[in-house]
Amino acid sequence: MQAFDYRRPGTINEADLALKAAPGARLLAGGQTLLPTMKLRLATPDTVIDLSAIASLKGIARKDGGLAIGAMTTHAAVAESADVKGAIPGLAKLAGGIGDPQVRHRGTIGGSVANNDPAADYPAAVLALGATLNTSKRTITADDFFQGLFATALEENEILTEIAFPVPQSFAYAKFDQPASRFALVGVAVARTSGGVRVAVTGAGQGGVFRWTDAEKALSANFSAAALDGLKLDASNVLSDVHGNADYRAHLVGIMARRAVAG
Amino acid sequence: MTDQGIGASVKRVEDLRFITGKGQYVDDINRHGQTYAVFARSPVAHATIKNIDVSEALASPGVLGVYTGADLAADKIGGLICGWMIHSKDGSPMKAGAHPALAQGKVRYVGDHVAVVIAETLDQAKDAAGLIQVDYGELPAVVDVGSAQAAGKAQIHDEAPNNTVYQWHLGDKDATDAAFAKAAHVTKLDIVNNRLVPNAMEPRAAIGDFDPGQDQFTLYTTSQNPHVARLVLSAFIGIAPEHKLRVIAPDVGGGFGSKIFIYAEETVCIWASKKVGRPVKWVAERTEAFLADAHGRDHVTTAELALDASGKILALRANTKANLGAYLSTFASSVPTYLYAPLLSGQYDIPAIYCEVDGVYTTTTPVDAYRGAGRPEATFVVERLLEVAARQTGRDPAEFRRQNFIKSFPHQTPVIMAYDAGDYAASLDKALEMADYKGLAARKAESARKGKLRGLGFSAYIEACGIAPSRAVGSLGAGVGLWESAEIRVNPVGTIEVLTGSHSHGQGHETTFAQVISSKLGVPIEQVSIVHGDTDKVQMGMGTYGSRSGAVGASAIVKAAEKIVAKGKRVAAACMEVPEDSVDFENGEFLGRGTNKKMTFGEVALQAYVAHKFDPELIEPGLKEGSFYDPKNFTFPSGVHIAEVEIDPETGHTRIDRWTAVDDFGILINPMIVEGQVHGGIAQGVGQAMLEHTVYDENGQLITGSFMDYAMPRADDVPSYNVSMTTTPCPSNPLGVKGCGEAGAIAAPPALINAITDALGHEEIAMPATPQAVWRAAQKSVRKQAAE
Secondary structure (H helix, E strand, C coil): CCCCEEECCCCHHHHHHHHHHCCCCEEECCCCCHHHHHHCCCCCCCEEEECCCCHHHCCEEEECCEEEEECCCEHHHHHHCHHHHHHCHHHHHHHHCCCCHHHHHHCEHHHHHHHCCCCCCHHHHHHHCCCEEEECCCEEEHHHHECCCCCECCCCCCCEEEEEECCCCEEEEEEEECCCCCCEEEEEEEEEECCEEEEEEECCECCCCEECHHHHHHHHHCCCHHHHCCCCCCHHHECCECCECHHHHHHHHHHHHHHHHHC | CCCCCCCCCCCCCCHHHHHCCCCCEHHHCCCCCCEEEEEEECCCCCEEEEEEECHHHHCCCCEEEEEEHHHHHHCCCCCCCCCECCECCCCCECCCCCCCCCCCCEECCCCCEEEEEEECCHHHHHHHHCCCEEEEEECCCCCCCCCCCCCCCCCCCCCCHHHEEEEEEEECHHHHHHHHHCCCEEEEEEEEECCECCCCCCCCEEEEEEECCCCEEEEEECCCCHHHHHHHHHHHCCCCCHHHEEEECCECCCCCCCCCCCCHHHHHHHHHHHHHCCCEEEECCHHHHHHHCCEECCEEEEEEEEECCCCCEEEEEEEEEEEEECCCCCCCCCCCCCCCHHHCCCCECCCEEEEEEEEEECCCCCECCCCCCCHHHHHHHHHHHHHHHHHHCCCCHHHHHHHHECCCCCEECCCCCEECCCCHHHHHHHHHHHCCHHHHHHHHHHHHHCCCEEEEEEEEEECCECCCCHHHHHHCCECCCCCEEEEEEECCCCCEEEEECCCCCCCCHHHHHHHHHHHHHCCCHHHEEEECCECCCCCCCCCCCCCCHHHHHHHHHHHHHHHHHHHHHHHHHHHHCCCHHHEEEECCEEEECCCCCEEEHHHHHHHHHHCCCCCCCCCCCCCEEEEEECCCCCECCEEEEEEEEEEECCCCEEEEEEEEEEEECECCCCHHHHHHHHHHHHHHHHHHHHHCCCCECCCCCECCCCCCCCCCCCHHHCCCCEEEEECCCCCCCCCCECCCCCHHHHHHHHHHHHHHHHHHCCCCCCCCCCHHHHHHHHHHHHHHHHHC
């Protein structure tokens, strides 16, 4: 790891100032991606701004009939939260299935969502649930937030602060593990909301997490696994690698969607 | 003492320090004034080096030296060696290219060592390594072993035309061909034994430390055999004469074969410590381990089995192309030849066997011994052929095996080995019972009802361990003898230090060897220290690999203990004033037969050093004895493993539902440690069969170069094993032990693939049977069922 300046602001305002003072600085949340990347010298920031001392970024609250989760809340905290288990149990289950215990006690929801790894679990939940992403500057809808592999609507000097989830009628996430990394080879999140069914897919998209609109239509009309029979995801925009060619991943999307619907 | 002796499941005495972080691994050792080495490695698979410009790196902060192959050559440092000469079937010696520790003129795989930077800090060394400018003239990569020998392929070494190191064979071709000609049935399989990356938990590391005052080198290194490392670094590479080179292999966190070999990194560190006049440390990062630790397996084989109408095996024929990688690693040549083909008789009475093996260079990481080393490859060939032949001829795979088992011993196979003892039917019977083989049909039906595919697979393996009788391996081309040494130093108060040439890197020798002493000398294991891994303490040794430390290393300890008892009897006789031939030694006491006189082991030790009560003309003072034990035969552990799997055809996920292992390791020194070795071995075999996928692209880049893409087995990939033993004592060594370290890794892959193919209903799947591969194969099963 190359030497860098380390800042640990106590408030979002201080973090803002630190960001402005150090162009190119990287925000450190749980460090589950940034730190390995720095160790491999694939990232060599001059300044790292650690968000862990900002108390307002942590915590889970019932708010406006929904669930507000601070960006620096760990996966373990979400998995164990009575509020999450009560409001969106499938979200607690998803958080409890990320990585291993070490990862879950360091990694954060904000870090995961802001990184937008194409195989991460949280982006599927955020997109399927139609969550709102609050930042130091504004509010962004999930549909606008995810913009491609490792790309989001977050601008320079913008800090993701909170993710607000509306409570759906039901939500479930089914994933098939990539055998080596145990990231999602394919993960499908299905949310049944007052506005219809939303289906979000991670692990499979060449452009990262995406909504499977054909499945949404079918499930909005008839919310059952059988409604997906005969529905095939077009494999032309699906990822291929040593663990799964596009046809296999596209097939798994259908299977995981059925399993998510079946609960 | 029997509660601690041979046969007792004593808890491992070394584990307290390992699990509380008190172990001393190479990276825990820091020498005064230590500097850090970072290697600049080739980013391309095959290229000439037109120019290396190190000037910018040399000027980088903290840099003490930047060296290339030219610097090693200028100091007359020799290349790395391969210590086993193989002759081709035409009688010509193998065609080995040079293996410089730092590249000279050419690079031959991604990760090949181009230059080294020595700097004050690790980060400074990394910074500088990034500033080395290498002008490569790229050449085509040669990745696929099946086509590497074809005309027109890029030539990797000038010395080896058509990238062929040797074309070797074993067995009687004419007799085998004749048997096939009269066969009622022939089963033929195309088999790929997939390449594996060893991935010991502790990456390799080295510290070279030159003491100019004594003109003495010390190398701390992650080695399974420090004495062999010293021999090679002295006699072949030319670092320093042996008495000026000390090699220390302290706690080592797993080897699995990959730490047998003498690599470029430790060679360069020990040499560079004199160049820069400071200790030089290198610790591999995991990426380097993937690229530059010798890989394992990587065979492509066509194999055939000939049966008569009654199901009796008549002959076996195999043709193998073995990928040796870009250079010959230390024992690379022997693994696909003498550690492979002599095992092709398996547990079976096969009258004729013929095997041809081409050793092939490719522009990939060198390949050498990895847990099992040749024996897993042979067992996979034999046990896949047996299973498929049974299926094709409508025979029960268990009874087909039983029909062809070797039933009387000793048994001379047509491929060198003379099996000394075994009872293969006993293991099979026990395994069938434990696995509830009779209930399989009902379990298959239950799985089918859930939309799942269930299958069961056998593996009746044999291995040759306790490598090896020195004269025998010498006649086959080995460059060294494969005896082992032991020295027992009894202190005046009766505590004992045992110096062994074996090396423990996870096996638990500090416990099991102490148990042997406890049994033989009647002292509690708390009074015994096992000393290993330091050439200044242990005079000479051959190290630990090939499940040899029990059969050879512990046998040497027994021989030395017998000498201690003999000497102790003479001392005791003098002290007790009884005739020497009337002293018995039982349970740690020397007894004057027919008298009430007795002395404890500690009392005799004290008298041996006090030396007041015997005539020094007749008895030398002191109590210290040594032994070099050379085994008279290999040992032949065997067993039957039965795997049972359930496949989800929708996803290709394969769940191992049951695993039954019945092994015959002869006498067990510590059954708990043996069972642990079986567990670990099976996990490694499961890794090979289902998870571990070493993939190079057509340019020779390792695609699966990290744990993000290379799947190691995890706890939830394996079931709770059902392990048991049968026992036929090994007649070839004083303990009756056979060796257990590799059995699981040898047995598991064919058991699993036989189970998966049983579930699929066809044979078209290769290792690793990843979810994607199983899903694709299951589509074929579904179509096949529909057609039926």
